[in-house]
Structures are given as structure tokens and as C-alpha cells.
Amino acid sequence: MAINRDLLGRAYPAPEPYEVTRGKIREFAEAVGDANPLYSDPATARDEGHPDVVAPPTFPIVLGMAGAGRAVTDPELGLDFSMVVHGEQRFRYSRPVRAGDLLDSVTRITDIRSLAGNELVTLESEITDTDGAHVVTAVNMLVVRGAAEDGSGSDGAAKAKEGAA
Amino acid sequence: MTAAIRYDEVETGTELGERTFPVRRVDLVRYAGASGDFNPIHWNDRTAKAVGLPGVIAHGMFTMAEAARLVTDWVGDPGAIVEYGTRFSNPVVVPDDDEGAEITVSGTVKEKRGDNQVVVALTVRSGGTRVLARPTVVVRLA
Numbered sequence: 001m002a003i004n005r006d007l008l009g010r011a012y013p014a015p016e017p018y019e020v021t022r023g024k025i026r027e028f029a030e031a032v033g034d035a036n037p038l039y040s041d042p043a044t045a046r047d048e049g050h051p052d053v054v055a056p057p058t059f060p061i062v063l064g065m066a067g068a069g070r071a072v073t074d075p076e077l078g079l080d081f082s083m084v085v086h087g088e089q090r091f092r093y094s095r096p097v098r099a100g101d102l103l104d105s106v107t108r109i110t111d112i113r114s115l116a117g118n119e120l121v122t123l124e125s126e127i128t129d130t131d132g133a134h135v136v137t138a139v140n141m142l143v144v145r146g147a148a149e150d151g152s153g154s155d156g157a158a159k160a161k162e163g164a165a
Numbered sequence: 166m167t168a169a170i171r172y173d174e175v176e177t178g179t180e181l182g183e184r185t186f187p188v189r190r191v192d193l194v195r196y197a198g199a200s201g202d203f204n205p206i207h208w209n210d211r212t213a214k215a216v217g218l219p220g221v222i223a224h225g226m227f228t229m230a231e232a233a234r235l236v237t238d239w240v241g242d243p244g245a246i247v248e249y250g251t252r253f254s255n256p257v258v259v260p261d262d263d264e265g266a267e268i269t270v271s272g273t274v275k276e277k278r279g280d281n282q283v284v285v286a287l288t289v290r291s292g293g294t295r296v297l298a299r300p301t302v303v304v305r306l307a
Contacts, residue, residue: 031199032230033186038243048242057237057246058230062200069201081204083216086225090250096243139250145216 002147003112003119004078012070012107017130018063020101025055032056045098052099059097060127060138061089067107068123068140077109079121079144087120088141094134102130111141114148169241172281172306181239181272181285186231188223188257188291189265196227210261222256228268228296232289235270236302247282251300257291266291272302281306 022042029039037044038054045053072079097103104127111122125138193207202224205212213221229251237243259266269290276284282305289297 028199031192031195032227032234033192034230034234034237036234036237036243048244050244054244056230057233057243057249058226061202061226082206082212084204085206085256086253088250088252089225089229090248092248093246096246141252 002078002114003121003144004076005112007074007077007109008112010071010074010109012067012074014063014067014070014105014107017102017104020055020097020099020103022053022099024062025053025059025099028059028062029056032058042099050096050098054096054098057091057093057096058089060091060125060136061140063103063105063127064107064123064125064138064140067105067125068138071107071109071123072121072142077121079142080147083145083147085143085145086140087143088122088139090139092137094136097127097135101135103135104128104130104132110139117146117148119144119147168245168305168307170239170306172277172283175274175277175283175306177274177277179274181235181274183269183271184235184238185267185269186234187265188227188231188259188268189263190221190259190261192265193221193223193227193259196224196230200224200226202226218256219258221259221261223259223266223268225253228253228257228289228291229300231268232270232287232297232300233302235272235287236285236304239272240304240306245305246302247305248303249301251287251289252298253296254298255291255294255296257296268296275301278303 107125287300
């Protein structure tokens with residue numbers, strides 16, 4: 001099923017601020033096997049000039065499950081999540097996410113296009129603190145495999161190349 | 166935020182070395198729980214094969230997290246990272262055995278910018294294949 005182009009530009013604010021805790025940062029750092037003490041030891045983090053432990057660079061993807069998750073599950077979008085692979089991901093940081101943060105996010109659908117039989121959907125999440133100061137922008141391109149209706153060039157090799165994770 | 170590496174000590178072409186990180190099924194299960202990404206292609210062979218994948222594949226974000234460690238361990242302070250981005254070009258297939266797969270990461274300083282920032286180009290492979298396309302980290306040095 002093709003993705004509904006009418007939703008281009010639609011914004012999905014997270015329903016409530018995301019509260020970043022030391023425990024969640026530690027859990028995430030352990031899950032990626034990273035023992036950097038700035039993720040787990042507040043004293044070490046403070047020695048480096050941070051008010052509390054900081055989160056690994058890819059941690060903001062956790063917030064995406066609240067914000068971007070609402071976009072991908074929007075029934076009007078018509079996205080079959082079982083056919084989704086991750087095509088591209090970028091983060092631009094004003095500062096690291098850290099324990100004690102209360103973070104707002106707004107996710108927008110910024111691009112929808114077809115390529116080699118797949119549909120490519122780009123989501124951009126602006127993550128700010130409760131004062132409205134920018135913390136990080138996360139740009140997430142999803143590949144919906146085999147979803148384009150024109151079918152041009154939709155051979156398996158092209159599908160496999162476009163998104164892979 | 167204090168990076169342990171000084172901007173003046175780094176040149177275009179400076180190598181960050183190479184690291185290898187294991188990825189087994191249990192790592193994907195743990196990452197699914199920590200990240201909230203429970204897409205079954207990352208833990209269920211039946212689902213992965215039904216959608217045309219060779220088998221269970223690692224979360225792209227898991228691979229991206231491992232690749233970042235080359236840079237965060239180099240500078241010491243993860244807060245020094247300004248930008249990080251990649252495309253996911255090939256899957257990391259994780260077999261259902263005790264060894265799993267490996268992700269090998271190397272990096273080189275490609276460019277020095279103003280404001281003490283450098284651009285690091287990473288190379289990320291699994292099983293000899295590049296799994297990330299143009300993974301790039303911009304980091305602010307001391």
C-alpha cells in the first residue's frame with residue numbers, strides 16, 4: 001500500500017514531556033555495552049562540567065518511540081510496520097541529553113517519496129527542554145519495503161540496498 | 166564539556182584506530198527492551214524471513230550506538246558530539262548461536278572546521294561488508 005502523501009507536513013507533538021532518569025540512561029548504556037562512567041556516575045559527570053549523568057549519543061531514539069511512534073502508527077498514514085526497515089538516521093545536538101531533563105518533542109513528516117519500489121518516509125523530531133531551548137534534532141528515514149504502487153525497478157536487490165536495519 | 170583530545174593535536178588523516186564489538190541475539194533482546202523498539206525482525210526468524218530478510222538482523226540503532234563508541238571513547242566526553250548521522254546500507258545478520266556477529270569500526274579525521282570541530286568519517290563492517298553508508302560524526306575538541 002502506498003503511503004498517504006496528504007500527511008506530508010503533519011506534526012505529532014509528544015503527549016507529555018519525557019522525563020530522563022539516571023536509571024533509564026544506565027539501562028540504555030548497558031544495553032549497548034558501553035561502560036563510559038559519564039553514563040552512570042554523577043560525580044564523574046559533574047567533574048566534566050555536566051549537571052548530572054549524560055546519555056549516549058543515540059539515546060534520543062528512545063524519545064522517538066513516544067513522538068515518531070505516534071506518526072508511524074497514524075492509521076491515516078497507511079504504513080505496515082512489519083515491512084519497515086531503518087534507512088537513515090541523523091542527530092544534531094545543542095547539548096547532550098542528561099538525567100533530570102524534562103523533554104518536549106514535536107515530530108513532523110518532512111518527506112514521503114518512492115524509490116525502487118519502496119516508500120521512503122522521513123520524520124524530523126525537534127526535542128527541546130521545558131523552557132523551549134533546543135536539545136537535539138533527530139531525523140529518521142524509514143524504508144517501507146515494496147510499498148510503492150508503481151513497482152518500477154522493484155527488484156529484490158534494489159529493495160535490499162535501500163534500507164537495511 | 167571537555168574533550169580529552171586537543172584540536173591542535175589532530176590533523177586531517179588522524180586515525181582513531183579500530184574496535185570490534187560483538188552482537189548476539191541476547192544483545193538485540195536487551196536493546197529492544199532498553200530502546201522500546203520491539204520490531205520482530207530483530208528477534209524473530211519467522212518474521213524476518215517472511216518479510217524477505219536472510220534472518221534476524223540487528224537494530225540499525227544498535228549498530229549506530231556501537232559505532233559511536235569509537236568516537237566517544239576517543240574524546241572521553243560524549244557531550245562533545247555535535248552531529249552524528251548515517252545511512253543503513255546493509256543488514257547485520259545475527260545468527261542464532263553463541264557467537265552471533267561482529268561489528269568492526271574504524272575512523273579517520275576527514276576535516277577540521279572552525280569552533281574546534283572536526284569531522285570523523287567512520288567505516289563500519291560486519292562479516293566483511295560495509296553495513297553503514299557514510300557514517301559521520303562531528304565532534305568539538307578541547
